[in-house]
Amino acid sequence: MDDIEIRDDSIRLGQFLKLANLIETGADAKIVVGDGLVSVNGEVETRRGRQLTGGDVVEIGGLSVRVAIR
Known part of the structure; x- marks a missing residue:
């Protein structure tokens, strides 16, 4: 699983994808x-505006990535 760094404390799901x-x-x-x-x-998420924070794991099509705070 890869960690993807974000600059702020949170990011919207659509932006993170x-x-x-x-x-x-x-x-x-x-x-x-x-x-x-x-x-x-x-858990399945249907809101692309969902706020993600450090440690959240996003999965799509068998690929998983984790939100990391810089």
Whole structure:
């Protein structure tokens, strides 16, 4: 599992998906999150505005990444 560093204390799920290169655009985030293809800490998340903080684990398509605070 890779750690993806963020600059602030939190980040929105849609922004994090782009930062981690798990998707290409915000439109992609809307689709994958809305379709229930993303999980946060093991639970399906359908809100792309969900705030993530350090230690949260995001999974999509069998890939898992962890939010790390710089």
